[in-house]
Amino acid sequence: MQDDPSHLAEQVSAVLRDLVLLLRRTVAGQPVTSQQLGVLASLERGPRRMTALAEEHGVQLPTMTVQINRLEDAGLVARGTAPDDARVRTVELTTEGRERLHAGRQARIARLTRELEALTDDERSALAAALPVLGRLGRS
C-alpha cells in the first residue's frame, strides 16, 4: 500500500536528509575526504582521463581539475599524457595514493560497521535488500 511513488518520495526525501548526517559523521576528521576517496577508488582499476573521471563522478570538468590538482599536490596521484592525443591528460594512482585509498576505505568501513552492529538482524536484512535499489536510484 504505502509504497506508491509519491508517498515513497516524501519518505526518501526525509531519509536523504538523515543520510547526509551519516555521511558527515562517517567522513568527519579523516585525512582524505569522501570525494577524494571516490576519485582514488575510480583510479584503482587503472589510469583514467580527466573527462572520464568527471563524468564518472557527475561533475563538471573544471571541478575535477581542481580535485586532481589537490591530489597531485598531496602526491596521491600522478598526471600523464596519452600517446595518441596530446590534448588528453591521464591520471593514475601513486603508491602512496593506493595506500591512502585502502586506509581510508578501511576507516570508513570500520565506522559504518560499528553503526550497523547496533541494528537488529531484521533491520540489517531490510537494509541489505534495499541497497541494490538505492544504488540504481542513485545512478539512474
Add this chain to the structure above:
Amino acid sequence: MQDDPSHLAEQVSAVLRDLVLLLRRTVAGQPVTSQQLGVLASLERGPRRMTALAEEHGVQLPTMTVQINRLEDAGLVARGTAPDDARVRTVELTTEGRERLHAGRQARIARLTRELEALTDDERSALAAALPVLGRLGRS
C-alpha cells in the same frame, strides 16, 4: 546471508556515494538549496532558537548563524528574541518562507517521484521496508 555488519558496511559505503549523486540531481537548479529547505522545514512546527536549530541539523552554531543570515536576507525567516532570556534569538518562518518551503518540497518530491516510478513494485517495497532503518542509521 551477506548481511553481516562489515560486509554490509562496504555496500552501504558504495551506495552512499551513489546517493550523493541522487541528492545533487534532486537539488540542482532549485531556488532553495537542500540545507535551506531543511532549516525551513524545522521551522514549520514553530519558532526555534539558534542552538536548537544547529543541533537539529548536526551543525556548529556559527554555521547555522550564517545560514539564517542568508535566509533572513532573502526574507524567508525572521529573527526574534525570547521574552525570558535576552541571550537567545528565536527564528521563525515568514509567509514567504512558508510558501518557498512548500514549493521547494513539492519540486523535490516531484523529482523523486519520477525516479521512483521507474522502479518495479518489488523494488519499491524493498525500499519502503528499508527506509526506517536508514533513517535510524542516519540519526543514531
Add this chain to the structure above:
DNA sequence: TCCGGAATATTAGCCAGGCTAAGTTTGTTC
C-alpha cells in the same frame, strides 16, 4: 552587591567542493 564564570550568539577567516566563463593547446576537416 558585584564579579567571575557559563551560556548564547555573532563575526571573521579558513577550507573543500560545486559552478560558469574564458583561455590554451591540440586535433580534424574542408
Add this chain to the structure above:
DNA sequence: GAACAAACTTAGCCTGGCTAATATTCCGGA
C-alpha cells in the same frame, strides 16, 4: 592552412562546513 571542435586549465564566484575570537547576558557565591 584556416576554421572549427575537443580536452583541459585557470579565474572568479557561491554554498556550506569548521575553529577561534568577540560581544552580550545570565547566574551563583563571596
